[in-house]
Amino acid sequence: MTSREGLHRASAGVLSVLVHVAFVALLVLSLELSSVRLGAPPQVEPVQAVVVDEASIQAQVDEIKAAEERRRRDELERQKDLEVKAQRARTERRMEEQRLAELQEKLRVERDLSARDLDKLKAQQETERERLSRIEREKQALAKQRDQERKRLEELSAAQKRERERLQQLTEEQKREQERNRTAREQARQALEQKRLAEEEKRKADEQKTRAQEEKRSAEEQKAKAQEEKRRADEQKAKAEEETRQAEARTRKAEEERKRIQEQARKAREAVARAEQEKKRIEAEKKKADEARRKAEEARRKAEEARKRAEAKQRKREAELAMQEALAQEQAELADAREQLLGAQHSEYVAQITATVERNWLRPKGLPKDLKCKVRVTQIPSGDVINVTIIESSANVAFDNSVIAAVRKSSPLPLPKDSSLFARDVVFVFDPRD
Numbered sequence: 347m348t349s350r351e352g353l354h355r356a357s358a359g360v361l362s363v364l365v366h367v368a369f370v371a372l373l374v375l376s377l378e379l380s381s382v383r384l385g386a387p388p389q390v391e392p393v394q395a396v397v398v399d400e401a402s403i404q405a406q407v408d409e410i411k412a413a414e415e416r417r418r419r420d421e422l423e424r425q426k427d428l429e430v431k432a433q434r435a436r437t438e439r440r441m442e443e444q445r446l447a448e449l450q451e452k453l454r455v456e457r458d459l460s461a462r463d464l465d466k467l468k469a470q471q472e473t474e475r476e477r478l479s480r481i482e483r484e485k486q487a488l489a490k491q492r493d494q495e496r497k498r499l500e501e502l503s504a505a506q507k508r509e510r511e512r513l514q515q516l517t518e519e520q521k522r523e524q525e526r527n528r529t530a531r532e533q534a535r536q537a538l539e540q541k542r543l544a545e546e547e548k549r550k551a552d553e554q555k556t557r558a559q560e561e562k563r564s565a566e567e568q569k570a571k572a573q574e575e576k577r578r579a580d581e582q583k584a585k586a587e588e589e590t591r592q593a594e595a596r597t598r599k600a601e602e603e604r605k606r607i608q609e610q611a612r613k614a615r616e617a618v619a620r621a622e623q624e625k626k627r628i629e630a631e632k633k634k635a636d637e638a639r640r641k642a643e644e645a646r647r648k649a650e651e652a653r654k655r656a657e658a659k660q661r662k663r664e665a666e667l668a669m670q671e672a673l674a675q676e677q678a679e680l681a682d683a684r685e686q687l688l689g690a691q692h693s694e695y696v697a698q699i700t701a702t703v704e705r706n707w708l709r710p711k712g713l714p715k716d717l718k719c720k721v722r723v724t725q726i727p728s729g730d731v732i733n734v735t736i737i738e739s740s741a742n743v744a745f746d747n748s749v750i751a752a753v754r755k756s757s758p759l760p761l762p763k764d765s766s767l768f769a770r771d772v773v774f775v776f777d778p779r780d
Contacts, residue, residue: 364526364527368530372614372615372618400520414502414505417502418502418503421495421499422499424495425492425495425496428491428492431488432488432489435481435485435488439478439482439485442474443478446475449470453467453471457686464687468680475672475675475676479672482668483665486664486668533610534614540603540607540610544603544604547599548597551594555590558587562583562586688764688766688767691763692762692767695760695762695767699774700776702756702759703752703756703776706755706756707751707752708748710744710748713742715778716779717740717742717778718776718779719737719745719746719775720736720737720738720774720775720776721734721735721736721737721753721776722735723759723771723773723774725759725772726770727768728758729758729760730757730758731758734754736750749776759772
């Protein structure tokens with residue numbers, strides 16, 4: 347912001363100096379024209395041109411560009427470092443995922459272990475899950491930081507582009523101001539040249555008038571000498587009068603030229619006045635631009651604070667969501683593991699009932715060996731059978747009745763190790779071939 351304000355002040359100072367120089371030149375020209383009307387000798391003062399030295403401005407521009415280039419390199423280095431960290435996090439995540447997969451495979455293989463071993467395995471799985479969650483959070487933080495660095499780099503590039511455009515506009519404005527200054531100097535020079543020519547014409551007319559008067563006086567002195575000389579004197583007088591008329595015509599022309607020069611001077615003064623008004627307008631616009639820039643900076647600061655608060659809130663929300671997701675996933679995994687364990691225990695419970703019924707089953711004579719049926723057994727918590735139903739018959743009444751008898755003979759049925767696995771209705775397929 348300091349370099350921009352310096353450039354604005356430098357351009358405003360150069361413009362002010364150029365406008366004042368043009369105003370002084372036109373004021374001197376007006377005074378000279380006034381002295382011509384009063385008969386005073388002309389005094390021409392030289393117009394001094396102001397040379398705009400762009401060395402300081404170019405040095406500031408180069409310094410700004412160098413600083414921006416250094417910041418851009420720093421941003422690139424920081425982004426590369428973030429990429430390396432993200433790659434390392436991805437590698438660690440893959441290793442952790444592989445380790446978790448191995449643990450899950452081990453859990454699947456050792457599903458039939460005792461409750462103590464299962465709790466230990468769950469604790470190990472929980473530790474690995476926490477490590478994996480921590481690595482995932484670190485990866486997300488690195489990805490978010492990398493996105494922020496990328497956005498920051500894009501904003502820096504946009505700011506550099508805007509600064510280059512503003513410097514280009516400033517250079518073009520300086521060129522236009524130099525062209526206007528040169529045009530003003532050229533107009534002043536032309537006005538002085540026209541004034542000099544008008545004065546030269548007037549001087550010649552005065553000399554001719556004086557010479558005509560002298561000749562007229564000589565003619566009057568010689569009038570008494572002779573009639574011939576009088577005739578020649580009359581002719582000379584007529585000639586002198588003609589020359590006088592011509593001199594008066596030239597005088598009128600010089601007066602018209604003087605009036606034209608005065609009109610040009612008036613227009614030049616009006617141009618200076620317009621330039622002064624333009625200067626005031628530019629200064630007013632500069633003040634408005636400074637105020638707008640200040641307000642924009644304030645708005646940017648407030649937006650930055652709001653963004654930081656929003657980011658902190660977002661980070662907190664994301665952390666809470668990640669924790670909730672981790673807890674939900676953990677609960678789901680525990681539920682799956684419990685479901686699988688309960689399923690295995692329930693299958694084991696049904697297999698015990700089936701085995702008990704098979705031990706108490708007596709095969710009727712003459713039955714084929716490929717018979718089977720599906721049975722529903724209704725029992726009470728003590729295992730005593732209160733009802734037996736054939737759901738899917740074997741199409742052999744003797745076989746079905748033998749199975750019903752075996753079930754009633756097996757009462758009370760074996761109970762599960764976990765009382766929560768007890769089912770009032772137990773359905774199983776009785777297939778002696780198994």
